[in-house]
Amino acid sequence: MHLTPLHIQGGRPLGGEIAVQPSKNAALPIIVASLLSSEPVTLHGVPRLSDVYTILELAQHVGAYHTWSGPNTLTIHTPEILNTDAPYALVSKMRASFIMMGALLGRAGEAVVSMPGGCAFGFRPVDQHVKAFRAIGIDVEEDNGNFSAKRRQLGGYFVFEMLTVGGTQNAILAAVLGDATVVLENASIDTDVVDLIQFLNSLGAQIEGAGTNTVTVHGVRALRGGEYRIIPDRIEAGTFMMAAAATRSRLRLTNVRPDHLRAVSSKLTEMGVGVTEEVSSLIVDATQGHLRAVNVTTQSFPGFPTDLQPQMSALLATIDGTSTVQDPVYTDRLTHVPELQRMGANIAVSGYIQLIQGGRLHAAPVKAADLRAGAALVVAALTTEGETVIDGVEYLNRGYEHLAERLRSIGAHAYQPEPALASAMD
Ligand SMILES: CC(=O)N[C@H]1[C@@H](OP(=O)(O)OP(=O)(O)OC[C@H]2O[C@@H](n3ccc(=O)[nH]c3=O)[C@H](O)[C@@H]2O)O[C@H](CO)[C@@H](O)[C@@H]1O
Numbered sequence: 317m318h319l320t321p322l323h324i325q326g327g328r329p330l331g332g333e334i335a336v337q338p339s340k341n342a343a344l345p346i347i348v349a350s351l352l353s354s355e356p357v358t359l360h361g362v363p364r365l366s367d368v369y370t371i372l373e374l375a376q377h378v379g380a381y382h383t384w385s386g387p388n389t390l391t392i393h394t395p396e397i398l399n400t401d402a403p404y405a406l407v408s409k410m411r412a413s414f415i416m417m418g419a420l421l422g423r424a425g426e427a428v429v430s431m432p433g434g435c436a437f438g439f440r441p442v443d444q445h446v447k448a449f450r451a452i453g454i455d456v457e458e459d460n461g462n463f464s465a466k467r468r469q470l471g472g473y474f475v476f477e478m479l480t481v482g483g484t485q486n487a488i489l490a491a492v493l494g495d496a497t498v499v500l501e502n503a504s505i506d507t508d509v510v511d512l513i514q515f516l517n518s519l520g521a522q523i524e525g526a527g528t529n530t531v532t533v534h535g536v537r538a539l540r541g542g543e544y545r546i547i548p549d550r551i552e553a554g555t556f557m558m559a560a561a562a563t564r565s566r567l568r569l570t571n572v573r574p575d576h577l578r579a580v581s582s583k584l585t586e587m588g589v590g591v592t593e594e595v596s597s598l599i600v601d602a603t604q605g606h607l608r609a610v611n612v613t614t615q616s617f618p619g620f621p622t623d624l625q626p627q628m629s630a631l632l633a634t635i636d637g638t639s640t641v642q643d644p645v646y647t648d649r650l651t652h653v654p655e656l657q658r659m660g661a662n663i664a665v666s667g668y669i670q671l672i673q674g675g676r677l678h679a680a681p682v683k684a685a686d687l688r689a690g691a692a693l694v695v696a697a698l699t700t701e702g703e704t705v706i707d708g709v710e711y712l713n714r715g716y717e718h719l720a721e722r723l724r725s726i727g728a729h730a731y732q733p734e735p736a737l738a739s740a741m742d
């Protein structure tokens with residue numbers, strides 16, 4: 317659905333305090349994991365985002381009921397699995413739906429899930445998911461754009477060929493129920509994998525090694541229901557940290573896990589931004605002195621996240637001097653570059669390396685082609701005199717709750733006209 321663009325009148329400092337939303341990328345697999353229990357599961361801290369609504373549609377398709385009670389509290393109940401397929405119409409909306417495969421295999425022993433396909437920032441294979449399934453006793457066949465899988469005799473081990481968040485989550489989900497032990501080596505230590513394991517263990521799963529590269533899943537007969545609180549969104553927090561730095565502001569972020577943001581905090585500190593950690597909040601202060609250009613390379617957690625690479629590029633485009641940004645995790649994640657160039661950014665691209673000569677940006681009409689590219693345009697727009705009009709708001713809505721309203725709460729001039737008003741202006 318095409319939405320009216322977001323208008324930002326930048327060039328003014330941000331200030332005050334903002335509460336960070338709960339994590340989208342932790343919530344999605346945890347919602348999927350709730351399907352492994354036949355009892356109700358209540359999740360606190362579920363962000364109201366279009367990606368969450370997409371995964372709930374998929375959950376409903378396979379037999380889950382859900383109710384919201386309060387802004388971010390969701391109860392999911394899946395008495396039985398009614399369908400073991402995840403149709404293309406829903407999987408194609410969001411790659412994360414592919415982990416439905418693990419949950420269906422776990423609960424029903426079989427699944428047919430559509431191939432997730434490409435996305436705006438390039439090829440994102442699922443070979444590791446498939447290899448892991450096969451190695452632990454699941455037959456997987458691929459035909460006509462679908463993966464069909466059936467559990468045989470579960471057990472054994474798999475060594476991932478690279479760190480994959482979704483691949484690790486999918487294999488865990490497939491192995492939680494049963495009587496076998498599955499060992500996953502070179503497993504992801506991402507915060508979203510750790511949160512998934514902690515959630516599953518809170519329902520009675522027996523998974524060891526959360527936060528280490530060896531995850532051992534001892535199958536259990538059933539999971540009970542329960543309640544769980546999802547971690548804060550480190551990518552949203554990082555986006556606000558960069559917005560504060562780009563506008564040379566002082567901002568306090570609440571509902572954060574400072575330990576999840578160390579890669580971001582240390583880069584900002586290297587740039588000359590003050591970052592103060594409190595128990596569950598962070599103060600970012602870019603009001604003192606000049607900021608310095610830096611070099612950034614993305615890595616899996618605890619390294620600098622690829623999901624903050626476009627926002628970091630936008631920030632560096634505002635800092636005098638030469639910076640480089642490399643994203644070997646997603647080498648084609650560059651859709652923000654031509655749009656930032658429209659705003660005057662001096663960025664030269666060579667392979668997956670951006671060479672950024674920082675300076676002043678100016679307002680321009682721009683368009684987001686994916687979620688974090690959209691966030692980068694917001695960071696850039698907050699720095700410019702004049703009004704930047706950002707199209708592609710549907711991408712921003714995948715990952716940021718009530719963005720215009722929350723930006724206004726920290727002093728930004730951001731608004732999104734109602735559709736009727738927009739068409740009257742057309
Ligand atoms: C919904 C969600 O949580 N999405 C996040 C998740 O995506 P996602 O789980 O899809 O990302 P992965 O961690 O799997 O990808 C990491 C790297 O491994 C590669 N790879 C992955 C799987 C595979 O089978 N084969 C393969 O080659 C990918 O192309 C990429 O280069 O982690 C990414 C990396 O932190 C983030 O950018 C995404 O926002």
Ligand SMILES: C=C(OP(=O)(O)O)C(=O)O
Binds near residue numbers: 341410411412435688
């Ligand atoms: C890329 C992202 O999500 P997905 O993996 O669902 O595309 C993201 O959250 O930045």
